[in-house]
Amino acid sequence: MSSILIVDDSRLNILHLTHVLQAAGYKDIQAAYSAQEAYHILGIHNGQPPRRPASVDLILLDIVMPDIDGIEACALIKKLTVYQDLPIIFLTADRVHFREAFNAGGMDFIEKGGPDYELLTRVQSALKLKKEMDARKVWEEKVQKDLQLARHLQSSVLMSPLDEPSIGIHSWYMQSSEVSGDMFYWKMFSPRQYGVLLIDVCGHGIAAALISMSIRSLLDNIVGLYRKPREVCAELNRQMRLLFGKNRRTSYFTAIYLFIDLDKKEIEYFNAGHPPGLLFRQNEEPVKLNGTTVPIGIKQEMKLDTVTITYETPARIVLYTDGLVEKPGTSIHTGIEQLSQYAQSLYYLDNGAFVGKLERLNRQRDDDICILSIELK
Amino acid sequence: MFSYRLELTGEEIVVYCEGDIDIDAGDTFEEELEPELAKAAVVILNLESVQFVDSSGIGLLIKLVQNLQEQERQVWIEKTQPEVMEVFELLQLDEILGKSIFR
Numbered sequence: 001m002s003s004i005l006i007v008d009d010s011r012l013n014i015l016h017l018t019h020v021l022q023a024a025g026y027k028d029i030q031a032a033y034s035a036q037e038a039y040h041i042l043g044i045h046n047g048q049p050p051r052r053p054a055s056v057d058l059i060l061l062d063i064v065m066p067d068i069d070g071i072e073a074c075a076l077i078k079k080l081t082v083y084q085d086l087p088i089i090f091l092t093a094d095r096v097h098f099r100e101a102f103n104a105g106g107m108d109f110i111e112k113g114g115p116d117y118e119l120l121t122r123v124q125s126a127l128k129l130k131k132e133m134d135a136r137k138v139w140e141e142k143v144q145k146d147l148q149l150a151r152h153l154q155s156s157v158l159m160s161p162l163d164e165p166s167i168g169i170h171s172w173y174m175q176s177s178e179v180s181g182d183m184f185y186w187k188m189f190s191p192r193q194y195g196v197l198l199i200d201v202c203g204h205g206i207a208a209a210l211i212s213m214s215i216r217s218l219l220d221n222i223v224g225l226y227r228k229p230r231e232v233c234a235e236l237n238r239q240m241r242l243l244f245g246k247n248r249r250t251s252y253f254t255a256i257y258l259f260i261d262l263d264k265k266e267i268e269y270f271n272a273g274h275p276p277g278l279l280f281r282q283n284e285e286p287v288k289l290n291g292t293t294v295p296i297g298i299k300q301e302m303k304l305d306t307v308t309i310t311y312e313t314p315a316r317i318v319l320y321t322d323g324l325v326e327k328p329g330t331s332i333h334t335g336i337e338q339l340s341q342y343a344q345s346l347y348y349l350d351n352g353a354f355v356g357k358l359e360r361l362n363r364q365r366d367d368d369i370c371i372l373s374i375e376l377k
Numbered sequence: 378m379f380s381y382r383l384e385l386t387g388e389e390i391v392v393y394c395e396g397d398i399d400i401d402a403g404d405t406f407e408e409e410l411e412p413e414l415a416k417a418a419v420v421i422l423n424l425e426s427v428q429f430v431d432s433s434g435i436g437l438l439i440k441l442v443q444n445l446q447e448q449e450r451q452v453w454i455e456k457t458q459p460e461v462m463e464v465f466e467l468l469q470l471d472e473i474l475g476k477s478i479f480r
Contacts, residue, residue: 202432203400249403250436250443254468273468294469298439303472322467328397328429332463367431 002127003028003055007038007070008062008091013112017060017091020116021123030056035068042077049080057130058123059088060110063097071097071104078105085133087126147178147206154179154209157216159186161352166262166313167194168375170355174323175368181208181253182321182370185219194260195223195232196374199296200274200321201253204368211251214243229257229270229306233293240297252297256289256319260374267317268308272296275325275332278318278340279311280347286340289317316351317374318343318358323367335362351375379405383413390417395426398434406437411444420445425456435468442474453480 004026008014014031021029032038038059043050059077063070070090077083090101090109101109107129108122154175162169169186181201188194199215201208218239226232236255244251254274258267270292271277277289293303318339325335339361346357355373362369379402384391392410396402414420422438430438438454445452457465457479465471471478 200432202436248407250440252436252439254432275467291467291469294472298473322432326431326464329460331460332467 001028002026002057002131003030004058004060004123004127005030005032005038005041005056006060007032007035007065007073008060009033009065010062013062013091017119020119024120026123034065035070035073038073039076042083044077044080047076049082053082053086056086058126059086060091060123061088061106062091063094063101064092071100074101074106075104085130085137087130089122089126150206150209151175151178154213157213159184162186162188164188164191166192166377167260168351168377169194169196170352170373170375172355172359172369172371174359174370176323176366177205179206179209180204180368180370181212182323182368183212183216184319184370184372185216185223187220187223189227192262193227194262195227195257196260196319196372197223197232197255197257198274198319198321198370198372199253199255200323200368200370202251202295204366208368211244211253215240215253223257227259229259229268230304232257233270233272233296233302233304233306237296237299237302241300244297250298252295254295254322258289258317258319258374260376262376264310265312265376266308266310268306270304270306272302275320275322275336277320278336278343279309280316280318280343281312282314282347286344288336311376313376315376316343316347316354317376318355319372319374320358321368321370323369324358324362324371326367327362381405381410385417388418389421390414390419391421391423393423393426397429397431398427398437399429399431400433402434403437406441411441414445414450417450419451419453421453421455423456424454424458424461427461428458430461430464432468435464435470439470439473442478446474452478454478455480 006014006017018029032041042054061070074088087107090106091112092109093112110119110122158173181204184198186196201211222235226235255272256274256277258269260267269289271289272293273295279287292305292307325339326332342361346354351373355371358371379396379398382393442452
């Protein structure tokens with residue numbers, strides 16, 4: 001049931017309007033004989049808003065009143081966030097106030113002494129708008145709350161940092177909307193052998209997050225069981241096609257996976273359409289871990305080549321998703337070059353601080369970003 | 378905002394693409410562009426006026442070209458901007474769609 005508040009210093013006017021509205025079926029009508037009284041009903045004290053808005057859906061507000069006039073009252077009410085969507089219709093006998101009245105936030109006006117149908121039509125459309133706005137607000141709050149829950153859920157499956165005597169892995173993870181299509185994972189096969197994976201599902205938002213989360217749930221098994229890049233790549237592709245291959249739109253993800261052997265000081269990797277990982281060593285040119293095959297999920301049969309490189313300690317490997325280096329209108333290679341130089345300038349930082357600082361490279365982004373830094377000590 | 382213009386000569390159709398190819402181009406690709414290409418034996422996608430293609434856009438391109446290739450139609454992608462080409466190279470689009478796709 002909609003609630004209407006009439007504010008007018010003329011009792012006769014209030015009686016008349018109440019009568020017309022009641023006859024049309026509006027039962028919940030409140031009256032205020034001054035702006036002060038209206039503030040009181042709305043819970044406004046000394047210009048301060050109430051914690052919760054009063055249950056008023058529409059205000060019919062007289063313009064010419066002693067002390068505080070309707071225009072001043074309207075401006076004050078509309079300034080308060082809790083009443084931003086509350087429609088106010090001015091009651092006036094004189095068009096001279098119109099410009100001021102609309103500037104103050106009034107949505108409509110009713111000429112005093114006009115026909116009843118005009119009053120009722122304007123009241124009806126204002127209430128309809130209010131109802132739609134309320135419904136939209138409830139829906140938005142519900143979606144927002146849902147997304148927040150999903151965000152926490154997704155964050156809860158992220159791996160905690162790893163800090164072992166010979167290896168450290170730290171991450172930085174940022175969802176562009178509430179949830180992300182990026183995901184990472186690592187596994188210690190033995191104290192001397194590790195697998196590290198980073199994936200970036202195409203697109204972003206909820207659809208990408210659904211894919212990244214379903215893939216995440218398979219990783220304990222896929223990485224745990226297959227371990228070696230070639231086999232991990234083949235199995236990821238098989239599962240991705242099995243799960244999402246029948247989708248109307250092509251779903252795929254780019255991925256980079258490293259199998260690190262600390263005894264042999266050797267890294268074997270595949271890079272499926274992912275931006276190149278960067279291997280840094282002090283006083284040496286960075287080495288790029290370039291693409292070896294197509295993204296996962298696109299082709300039934302994909303190339304399963306891997307690359308093996310050796311390293312000397314201390315070394316650091318940076319893996320990242322394209323959100324960090326991609327800016328519309330500029331070359332992605334330029335972005336990667338900037339990242340490489342920036343990372344070298346931060347080399348002195350410990351691994352956790354290092355990965356946190358790298359994020360600053362791209363602050364104007366609308367894509368998900370994930371960065372991993374692997375320190376080989 | 379993505380838009381396109383078609384030029385039909387004989388059995389050959391040139392699609393002059395304009396704007397960004399991203400998630401917002403999805404409906405245009407699937408509901409408008411794809412049906413219009415049903416007639417032609419040879420399809421040329423001209424990307425001269427496309428400055429940005431994101432990962433969703435790559436997905437759209439792959440789907441479009443693969444569908445046409447499955448129907449044994451000849452497809453070319455031409456005049457790709459260098460910045461866009463870098464993204465294609467990163468994702469190994471030539472490996473996916475065939476090395477002869479670009480001209």
